[in-house]
Amino acid sequence: MSAVNSVVTSSVASAAPIIQDATRERGLLRFITAGSVDDGKSTLIGRLLFDSKGIFADQLDAMSRAKHKRTVGDTIDLSLLTDGLEAEREQGITIDVAYRYFATPKRKFIIADTPGHEQYTRNMVTGASTADAVIILIDVSKVKLGDDGSVELLTQTKRHSTIAHLLQIEHVVVAVNKMDLVNYDQTVYERIVAEYQKFAQQLGLKDITPIPLSALAGDNVVTASDKLAWYQGPTLIELLESLSVYDECHDEPFRFPVQLVARHNGHEANDFRGYMGRIEAGKVSRGDKLIVQPGGQSATVKDIQTLDGSLETAVVGQSVTILLDEYVDISRGDMLASSDRPATLLKTVTADLCWLSEDALDVRRRYWLKHTTRQVAAKVTAVDTLLDINTQERRPATSLNLNDIARVTINVQQALAADAYDDLRSTGAFILIDEVTHQTVAAGMIRLA
Known part of the structure; x- marks a missing residue:
């Protein structure tokens, strides 16, 4: 994917991007939802599908009869549209990545509902790897608002934003959810958005678009809400319809x-x-x-x-x-x-690595590195720096555990023809595979000086 858009959304109350020709279908948009546990990711997707007529009558009937329904009375549990596993319905959390397709007159969409629990960060990385946009959900009831004006975002919000930055996802939509729980207070919304934008600037995210909403009540998801009259921007579906998608440029090197x-x-x-x-x-x-x-x-x-x-x-x-x-x-x-713009040949690879295995990295071991269609023997020779999700500081480390993100050096047995991930996603990405279990243990993004 190309470098992130340089447009920075500065307005809090009105955050509408430049709207393209409203009569033209803008092609397929792949996006994911991300955030902490119970921020409302599955409910938001269910609301999008329900209000945009993207579900069928038999699905509605199945949801109303679901054994693990988690709502009061006859209210439809919209989260069941994506929580497909029995364990997900029992626990009320999303475990696996669920993909859903729907369309409006202006655009087609593929949604990936990704887990919020830290244990399933690897699933979130999988869903984010092909996304054009990410919706970072922030539950207003969980954000700590100090009397001194301080705001404390959740660790998972920071973690998922960091992954979105590392994977070069082009558009970041900050959905401040459950506004109904704070009586649609504009001040609360503005304080949260201001804190997130401060973190995003520190992280390096640029195309940030905030939006207040309530997924459960349907406020500002598909239709505008009078309760959010102070917000002058687009609804979520209008925003998603207007986002540009990655332009696979024919002028890139072959x-x-x-x-x-x-x-x-x-x-x-x-x-x-x-x-x-x-x-x-x-x-x-x-x-x-x-x-x-x-x-x-x-x-x-x-x-x-x-x-x-x-x-x-x-x-x-x-x-x-x-x-x-x-x-x-x-x-x-x-x-x-x-021939005039070949890839870079690498025997030593510098990369940002997301560790996906419950077994820690062992720098003494050999792994398989899978890059495009090439698979070569590889060894992580050094963990250069480990990224602290909260502070964005990098510190020394000797190994990696589940969900750790680090800058590493890898030696490969045979040269790779690769590009920087920031320039070309497809030839700048790779995975590491355990040569004994054949399980994928890490996902990497190549960085060139």
Whole structure:
């Protein structure tokens, strides 16, 4: 994903972004909800789906008959729309990432409802990895407001905001929820938003849009509320409809990780050798000069094939088979890249690492590093600094435990053709895999000096 938008929302009461052409459908927006436990993330998504007519009658009926209904009287428990696991319904907390799809006349949406409990931070990282926007929910009833004007945000609010920054999520919507519990007090809202913006500035988040609402009551979610008349900005759905999505720029350098080398009829004179995969960045045309990484061989594009026939040009996001004029040694895991703007070859990787395993990092052990289609043996040689979520300070460390975030140095057995995560998400991200259990133990973002 490209660098975060440089627009900083300075107004508290009115936080409307620049609205695009209201008659044009703006494409698919992927967003997640994040925050602490019981901040109302699942209820907010349920309200979005319910008020925008994004659920069916049989779903409503199932919710009204749910065994673990958590509301009073005949009120519909909207959180059940995303709490799919039995354990989630029993405990009233979100454990797994739940994805829901809905659409309005102006846009299509994919929502990821992510857990708020610190134990499930790894699930939140998974949901956030492909998001264009994040809704950080803040429960006004949990924020400590001191008589001296001090405001204390919850640790999970800071943790999820930090992850959103590390993953370069473009838009951050700060939803100050449960405003009905403070009688829709504008002063309370402004104090919380001011404290969050101070933290966001310290963190480096830039595109911040605050909005007051009540997910349970439906205030300011899909329809505006008279109880929030002092707020002049858009409703949540209007805001989501107006956000720009990541523009996969065709001018970025070409990146094509090879997934499969395709051959058939090798015994015939017209031997076929094609390289199959998905274009992760840029575009490619017949006759383009490429470089094979990490080997360094030069190659020329002979043809670009799909199931629908040959193409003159293919762009980012397309899955194609590329044929070359030259016979070169290319295998799965190699990268076809622009000859004039190749990826950086790395044997030593500096990265921000989110530790996802209950077993602590052991710097004496070897792990598998999976980057695009390439998997190589790797070893974390140093934990440079551990990030303190509350203060944003970095301190020395020797290991990592579950949910820790740190800057690390990793040595890999074979060179990676990579980019900085800030420049290209797809070629700047990787995961670490336990070579014994084959479980994913960490997610990393490559940082280049």
